[in-house]
Amino acid sequence: MTTTTFILILIGAGVVALAGIIVVAARRSESEGAATPAELDRKAVKADRARRARLAEAQAEGGNGGGVATMVAAPAEFDDDPPKQEISSEEYGVTRRKFFNRALTAVFGLFMLQFTLASLAFMWPKLKGGFGTPINAGKVSDLKAEVLVAGSLVPKFVPPAQAWIVPFEMSKLKGSSFESVPFVVAGGESDGVGLMALWQRCVHLGCRVPSCESSQGFECPCHGSKYNGHGEYSQGPAPRNLDRFGVSVNDAGELIVETGNIVQTSRSKHFTILYPQGPFCV
Ligand code: FES
Structure with a gap:
């Protein structure tokens, strides 16, 4: 309305x-x-x-x-x-x-x-456009080129989806806390590198979590919770991994972030990416 x-x-x-x-x-x-x-x-x-x-x-x-x-x-x-x-x-x-x-x-x-x-x-769901609906984040090939530069993780923020797009090696899926979670990673069928959409909201008390270039992760400025480059919990009071959205690739090869489908995962027993890879920002 x-x-x-x-x-x-x-x-x-x-x-x-x-x-x-x-x-x-x-x-x-x-x-x-x-x-x-x-x-x-x-x-x-x-x-x-x-x-x-x-x-x-x-x-x-x-x-x-x-x-x-x-x-x-x-x-x-x-x-x-x-x-x-x-x-x-x-x-x-x-x-x-x-x-x-x-x-x-x-x-x-x-x-x-x-x-x-x-x-x-106030309560009426947005059926088209905006947070809570499917958001087109752009071409998968373009996104991959942006988020992985010379082996370094460069998360891309998509404001309408309030999400960080990060790359994910499909070979790391097995045995991870995302293994049996549907739609958590998409676009990795051809080259083995998929994409995830991490919600920028800290799972502790909801602060916005920025990325940290030096540590190659995400660090919350409010109470110091830290997550690796795949949003897996590392330190601080956060109770679980960063939440993420369901993702899919449409016929035009674009990444669709389902912001109405919030996926929660528990703390990972084994990291799927090395962390930290340098000094912390917070
Ligand atoms: S809100 Fe992020 S650590 Fe508390």
Whole structure:
């Protein structure tokens, strides 16, 4: 999901929530024509006052009959209180409390929607391009020429894959900690020299591990873990060899680094390459 798509989804969600609030407000304004409870109360008070005034008037007329007390029958309308009116929910319409409750629910729903979409966007796997997907590191023949110069190891760093490409003699595979690990080395069928892709991340606490030309290995600047030129553990607090990615060669003779396929191997009992071959860098 691109950033533009994500922003468009957020805008769409905002528009939907806004439309919901507008619909609720419109319903409320429509229902304002109906009597509110306060209006109904005022009407009832008015009617009661008028009724009492008429009753007082009728009694006053009856009391003017030549000093003789006369019983005046109250009009039938005063016999009983008028029945109380039931107020249906339609008459109530959308009250202020309902409106604010709905608005609050809509805002909370919008927030949760945005949070969910942001979480999904964060966790969404990259299906094409970037770390986590297959990365084309270039022609195998070119890579071999770059990483092995006059018998010296010159690891090539491939930034999109966060990987060091190193050469590996296929004859050293047997008996090593990589022997039964599929896709750990590729491209060595013709000349006996394959290629490995070592993840640059230290397996101790995740620092970036640079290569060291003089020792012909990799040395972590954080806590001093050291690995040989094939990423095999040598010294320091690291618990295993450097992790590496599955590799393959496509029909065009290019090395494909499967950065979604991380291969872990335990510390090697026997090194597959001499180490150190000179002074350490760290
Ligand atoms: S992170 Fe590399 S040795 Fe600690």
